[in-house]
Amino acid sequence: ARIAVLASGRGSNLQAIIDAIAAGTLDAEVIGVLSDKPDASALLKVAPERRWARSPKAFADRAAFDAALGDALAGFAPDWIVCAGYMRILGEAFVQRFAGRLINIHPSLLPKYKGLHTHARALEAGDAEAGASVHFVVPDLDAGTVLAQAHVPVQAGDTPEALAQRVLAVEHPLLIASLRWLVAGRVAERHGQLQVDGHPL
Numbered sequence: 494a495r496i497a498v499l500a501s502g503r504g505s506n507l508q509a510i511i512d513a514i515a516a517g518t519l520d521a522e523v524i525g526v527l528s529d530k531p532d533a534s535a536l537l538k539v540a541p542e543r544r545w546a547r548s549p550k551a552f553a554d555r556a557a558f559d560a561a562l563g564d565a566l567a568g569f570a571p572d573w574i575v576c577a578g579y580m581r582i583l584g585e586a587f588v589q590r591f592a593g594r595l596i597n598i599h600p601s602l603l604p605k606y607k608g609l610h611t612h613a614r615a616l617e618a619g620d621a622e623a624g625a626s627v628h629f630v631v632p633d634l635d636a637g638t639v640l641a642q643a644h645v646p647v648q649a650g651d652t653p654e655a656l657a658q659r660v661l662a663v664e665h666p667l668l669i670a671s672l673r674w675l676v677a678g679r680v681a682e683r684h685g686q687l688q689v690d691g692h693p694l
């Protein structure tokens with residue numbers, strides 16, 4: 494399967510995908526890495542011809558940036574598009590264009606803590622556990638159908654950084670497992686519902 498990754502930062506989730514492919518545990522190829530941050534280190538993990546990055550500042554508005562991103566993405570002809578630390582909101586037209594093929598990894602147990610600062614919010618709330626979710630992307634932020642989640646305990650004295658690290662450690666295997674199921678056609682999303690082996694869950 495052809496996987497494209499949208500990333501804004503360091504790209505440890507992208508690295509996990511690259512490592513799984515190299516290890517033979519994910520039958521796929523990373524055909525493109527696209528970013529809204531031209532200096533994102535994630536870009537350096539693939540060959541130059543597989544990179545696309547533009548600053549949104551160079552575009553008139555969100556729709557113009559999204560259209561350019563979407564055209565570049567379509568040029569890579571991906572089967573699956575993974576938002577992995579992609580920190581820019583995707584507009585409705587973009588999401589519709591790639592609906593059903595677009596997933597995101599989010600560092601909380603959705604529907605809790607959509608958006609930013611998930612770990613600080615989990616700690617403030619006194620939650621006993623935290624985690625990560627892989628979900629299909631819909632126009633509403635972090636609101637799409639959840640495909641899989643992983644849980645970790647919150648520990649006494651946790652800081653947002655310590656918790657983020659513990660969650661990140663489960664993000665990587667969670668994302669790889671999710672992609673393995675998607676690539677194999679075992680899970681899909683139809684009309685807002687998760688399908689497993691062709692049947693609604």
Ligand code: GRF
Nearest residue numbers: 503504505506578598599600
């Ligand atoms: C991850 O925690 C991801 O869930 C969140 O941003 C972080 C990205 O990390 N949305 P990386 O760039 O994959 O290392």
